[in-house]
Amino acid sequence: MGLLTILKKLKHKEREMRLLMLGLDNAGKTTILKKFNGEDVSTISPTLGFNIKTLEHRGFKLNIWDVGGQKSLRSYWRNYFESTDGLVWVVDSADRLRLEDCRKELSALLLEERLAGATLLVFANKQDLPGALSKDAIREVLALDEIKTHHWCIVGCSAMTGENLLTGVDWLLDDIAARIYTAD
């Protein structure tokens, strides 16, 4: 017991977080990841598999997992659930045709036991497009207000311009930090 306590405290000192980024294909997950990391976003290909980025932000070490959203890849999402601190759900706000799909996939995820403790950040992406639905509309379509099992927040953003990406991630970090690091 003494050793475990020490290990737990060590882990806390590292201030490491694991974030899992999911969403339908073409939502802009990779673009968000690359923009947040300050990389070029004009040459991004549809993700065949996944990308991992480890970056430092506000003294935290963030391990961000960006997993492809194509239908054939969604069954592999579950392989990435373990020890996830934060779930980032990315929505293409202009893709009205598939919002219902988007709602279904999200609500299925929230039933996952291994994601039970994770904080949920919803990015209503592509707000720079003229046809985009507002974050309030997305909130309604995805029935976010009915989520009682997770802490959640929706942020309207644009991965192309970088608008509000920081706001969202900062909220996520604050929420996770309040949950994990003030525990002792």
Next chain:
Amino acid sequence: MDGVPTKVCPSDAVKIPERVLRRDQERLEELERRKNAKESQTVSEEKIGYFRAAFSAEKANIEDLLSSCTQTDHQKAIKVLEEATNKIQHLQKFLNDSTVFLTQYELRQAQESLQKLQGSIAEKRAEVMPKKKFAFRSRTAGTSLQPAVTPSSTEGQLQTDPGNSVVDSVVEQCGFSNVQNEILIKHSEEIQQRDVLLSHLTNCKVRLYGSPSTLHIKNVRGCQILCGPVSSSVFVDECKDSTLVLACQQLRTHNTTSTQIYLHVTSRAIIEDCHGVSFAPFNWTYHKLDDDFRVSGLDPKRNNWSQVDDFNWLAAGTPSPNWAVIPESERTSSWDTAEPKA
């Protein structure tokens, strides 16, 4: 010599016990310090007994709270449910914090009771306040940027299938839908940097002169679709026996069969659940194509049309049977441009 030893001896007798005493004292202090340190590591709360008692007390508390919640007082019920939800969240946190010293069995038991509580709270919620289904409202479909302003108008539509109403909302979108056997043309002032949707078209010829921001092609049969440079992605779903001529940053093709794609793509094209899709380089030209390339931000010199990722064919080395390159001799070189004189 008598006096010397007697002088020394007493002083020695005093000195030695003093040193021993001091060392003994230090030893005791060290012991005490270690004991304290050990105790601080095994906080009394980290005891299974304590956890069990606290957990079951809180669980009983929540169950009482839930059973006291009735349908008669709506406001009060909402408050009680809110409180119960918070309590469950705290309990979950308590459990998470205690995982370090709990046994697997203990953990599973606790997790199960938590889930049971979650279930009963969901049941209670459904009973006390019936869940509202989401539906797009026809009234706000056009100005969907503030759909939350007329909550009263939802009542009438609650019975409708939400799946259908989502599709209905695209009525106002730029593009063509539900057309057969026609020639359809849009010019740059209509589509420039907008989201364009082509859906449910049969045997049509479509010409889009200009640079849309995205292009969605859905449920299309026997069509010939030509489009100017698209800034971001082109999304193709349920397309059959058609020819597409596209320039874009990304192409995402789904559930498509027997279709030829003349493509300019600056990153990658992907196919998923497709058969008999063949690719050739984009070769359409029209007046102001160069201008549209500039508007779209696409690099005209960078074309990865032949690098197609098949999400159903992950074997490296062997090419996917689902797509092919159109042999040069079989490529169409000129499109009967329906372009009006500029």
